[in-house]
Amino acid sequence: xxxxxxxxxxxxxxxxxxxxxxxxxxxxxxxxxxxxxxxxxxxxxxxxxxxxxxxxxxxxxxxxxxxxxxxxxxxxxxxxxxxxxxxxxxxxxxxxxxxxxxxxxxxxxx
Amino acid sequence: xxxxxxxxxxxxxxxxxxxxxxxxxxxxxxxxxxxxxxxxxxxxxxxxxxxxxxxxxxxxxxxxxxxxxxxxxxxxxxxxxxxxxxxxxxxxxxxxxxxxxxxxxxxxxxxxxxxxxx
Numbered sequence: 001x002x003x004x005x006x007x008x009x010x011x012x013x014x015x016x017x018x019x020x021x022x023x024x025x026x027x028x029x030x031x032x033x034x035x036x037x038x039x040x041x042x043x044x045x046x047x048x049x050x051x052x053x054x055x056x057x058x059x060x061x062x063x064x065x066x067x068x069x070x071x072x073x074x075x076x077x078x079x080x081x082x083x084x085x086x087x088x089x090x091x092x093x094x095x096x097x098x099x100x101x102x103x104x105x106x107x108x109x110x
Numbered sequence: 111x112x113x114x115x116x117x118x119x120x121x122x123x124x125x126x127x128x129x130x131x132x133x134x135x136x137x138x139x140x141x142x143x144x145x146x147x148x149x150x151x152x153x154x155x156x157x158x159x160x161x162x163x164x165x166x167x168x169x170x171x172x173x174x175x176x177x178x179x180x181x182x183x184x185x186x187x188x189x190x191x192x193x194x195x196x197x198x199x200x201x202x203x204x205x206x207x208x209x210x211x212x213x214x215x216x217x218x219x220x221x222x223x224x225x226x227x228x
Contacts, residue, residue: 009150032215043114043200043219044153090152094215097143097168100152 002027004074004091006101013081014109021076021104023091032094033074035065038103039087047089050074061085081108112136114220116201122226123191131186131223133201141204142184143168143217144176146197153200159184191227199223 003026013019025031032051036044048059055067065076076089086108091101114135123129133142140161145153155168157176165176173195175187184203188195202217 034216036219041222043221044202044217045219046216049216097155097158098153098215098217100154102150102152 002031002093002095002099004033004093004099004101006089006091006104008104009102010105010107012107012109015083016080019078019081019085019106019108021089021091021106023074023076023101025072025074025091025093027093031074033065033067034092034094034098035059035063035074035076036090036092036100037061037087038090044090047076081106083108083110114201114203114218116199116220116223118223119221120224122228123188124228125192127191128187128189129191129225130188131199131201131225133184133186133203133220134182135184135201135203135218136182137203137205137218138181139203139205139218140181141206142178143202143204144174144184144186145200145202146170146195147200147222148197156186156199191225193227195225196227197225199225 005024034049035047038044048057050057050067058064088103090103092098117132143158144156154170159165159178162181177185200222201220204217
């Protein structure tokens with residue numbers, strides 16, 4: 001069965017520092033991987049996705065994610081964090097439906 | 111273009127009561143989904159629909175029913191609410207191809223409905 005894991009419940013980072021939110025996956029076949037963000041009291045918003053091609057995927061709000069097949073990872077990254085990036089981040093893999101990880105809360109401190 | 115809208119935003123029910131949550135999308139999407147979000151569990155798919163008049167079960171369908179009589183609407187029903195159904199419910203929609211004709215499966219989410227069952 002397809003699955004994703006987000007090993008960190010919370011990530012804390014100072015504004016201006018680089019951030020990484022981790023995601024590992026388990027799939028049979030080629031993975032279709034996604035990152036979504038959820039701001040307080042809002043629905044999820046699409047950030048980026050990997051289907052095929054370049055291992056470095058660029059998305060919205062300056063985020064990018066690196067697909068690593070050998071490590072079965074799809075970590076979300078940003079070179080310089082903003083306080084406004086504080087939110088709940090979900091990694092997901094597509095089977096016949098989207099399967100979401102449990103989410104990682106990102107807290108960016110001024 | 112409102113995207114995906116959900117009504118109501120909040121609701122409190124007593125055990126055994128029934129209610130219907132409405133999801134509407136104005137993007138002409140074929141696929142629609144109902145999820146529930148619970149702390150520490152991420153989002154779990156309740157039911158989904160691949161087109162008008164068709165529905166299918168997701169991961170956690172028990173206690174819920176759905177209907178898709180019109181392409182733009184997807185209704186989620188609770189016939190006899192239980193405290194275990196206290197959750198935040200999200201609707202989403204997606205299409206097979208983008209306006210540019212590219213294959214896509216990005217889902218667009220509504221703002222959610224917070225349901226409490228006492």
